[in-house]
Amino acid sequence: MKIAVLPGDGIGPEIVAQAVRVLKALGPQFDLEEAPVGGAAFDLSGHPLPPATLELAKKADAILFGAVGDWKYDTLARELRPEQAILGLRKHLELFANFRPAICYPELTAASSLKPEIIGGLDILIVRELNGDIYFGQPRGIRTSELPLFKGAREGFDTMHYSEPEVERIGRVAFEAARKRGKKVCSVDKANVLETSQLWREVMIRVSKEYPDVELSHMYVDNAAMQLVKAPKAFDVVVTGNLFGDILSDEAAMLTGSIGMLPSASLDKNNKGLYEPSHGSAPDIAGKGIANPLATILSAAMMLRYSLGMPAEADRIEKAVQKVLAQGLRTADIYTEGTQKVSTVQMGDAVVAALA
Ligand code: IPM
Ligand code: MG
Numbered sequence: 429m430k431i432a433v434l435p436g437d438g439i440g441p442e443i444v445a446q447a448v449r450v451l452k453a454l455g456p457q458f459d460l461e462e463a464p465v466g467g468a469a470f471d472l473s474g475h476p477l478p479p480a481t482l483e484l485a486k487k488a489d490a491i492l493f494g495a496v497g498d499w500k501y502d503t504l505a506r507e508l509r510p511e512q513a514i515l516g517l518r519k520h521l522e523l524f525a526n527f528r529p530a531i532c533y534p535e536l537t538a539a540s541s542l543k544p545e546i547i548g549g550l551d552i553l554i555v556r557e558l559n560g561d562i563y564f565g566q567p568r569g570i571r572t573s574e575l576p577l578f579k580g581a582r583e584g585f586d587t588m589h590y591s592e593p594e595v596e597r598i599g600r601v602a603f604e605a606a607r608k609r610g611k612k613v614c615s616v617d618k619a620n621v622l623e624t625s626q627l628w629r630e631v632m633i634r635v636s637k638e639y640p641d642v643e644l645s646h647m648y649v650d651n652a653a654m655q656l657v658k659a660p661k662a663f664d665v666v667v668t669g670n671l672f673g674d675i676l677s678d679e680a681a682m683l684t685g686s687i688g689m690l691p692s693a694s695l696d697k698n699n700k701g702l703y704e705p706s707h708g709s710a711p712d713i714a715g716k717g718i719a720n721p722l723a724t725i726l727s728a729a730m731m732l733r734y735s736l737g738m739p740a741e742a743d744r745i746e747k748a749v750q751k752v753l754a755q756g757l758r759t760a761d762i763y764t765e766g767t768q769k770v771s772t773v774q775m776g777d778a779v780v781a782a783l784a
Pocket of ligand 2 (some may be wrong): 674675679
């Protein structure tokens with residue numbers, strides 16, 4: 429089984445190294461090949477997603493991804509910025525379905541900024557569409573305004589759109605996922621304002637007829653942002669577009685105490701996937717050895733389950749993570765009084781030991 433390992437920038441290399449150790453500890457069956465991506469690739473070859481990296485990602489059975497981005501690339505032209513690497517991989521490999529679970533581990537309830545009764549036992553799944561929406565819509569750019577009031581001024585513009593088949597396929601992914609969980613889908617849109625959302629909602633209703641056992645509800649995105657902090661446990665599966673999903677998935681992740689705990693999967697129609705922590709490259713703590721590797725280790729577990737057909741091994745990793753949490757080991761982001769603060773590598777050591 430060939431796994432493309434793309435560590436990227438910031439804390440990416442540190443956390444991916446720990447996930448790689450965990451995979452190697454499972455046995456020799458993985459052929460791991462590493463390639464540069466993001467700012468690291470730009471520094472080496474002048475492009476955030478070099479052709480060789482894209483080729484490797486295409487031929488691999490799955491991709492383990494760290495994170496990309498650093499302030500030092502903020503002044504580059506958009507097409508050369510590190511973020512283009514992850515957007516390019518999603519688009520070139522048609523990874524349209526993004527799974528972002530937000531699970532609150534009982535041991536970490538105290539690390540959340542919300543009251544324990546609001547988030548205790550939280551287990552929700554955000555299904556975010558990744559290939560469409562205003563992220564990729566054309567036309568886009570910066571031009572001279574034609575608006576009478578602002579004529580001649582510079583104006584930025586982007587285009588939001590979703591076609592019916594795009595909404596149908598992400599809708600089916602969400603309903604299928606809900607079937608294996610709490611059998612509820614909440615579709616989040618802005619249908620009171622946007623045409624794109626009006627069509628999105630119509631299509632979701634139509635797709636829902638194929639899943640009479642799953643309950644469909646709709647929510648405007650502003651209300652969803654509010655309900656996520658008010659009563660997050662009322663949700664089961666949330667399905668939404670690329671932009672709203674970007675924002676709501678960060679919010680949902682933070683409910684659990686630390687975004688450093690949450691894995692994600694981005695899948696194509698054949699369940700080939702890219703697996704990455706839900707958090708970013710955190711350049712402020714890069715190189716300090718304090719980043720939490722658990723989201724990446726749990727992403728490797730998702731990879732074994734969804735793309736590589738190894739659910740028993742995925743279970744082993746997830747149980748090992750639960751065990752180290754139960755032992756009281758915490759990286760700085762999830763540290764609370766009375767627990768033991770450990771480094772990135774020490775956390776990796778503990779997970780590897782707990783696998784045995
Ligand atoms: C994410 C990130 C990306 C996105 C960035 C890095 C382009 O925020 O995966 O949520 O906006 O999708
Ligand atoms: Mg994001």
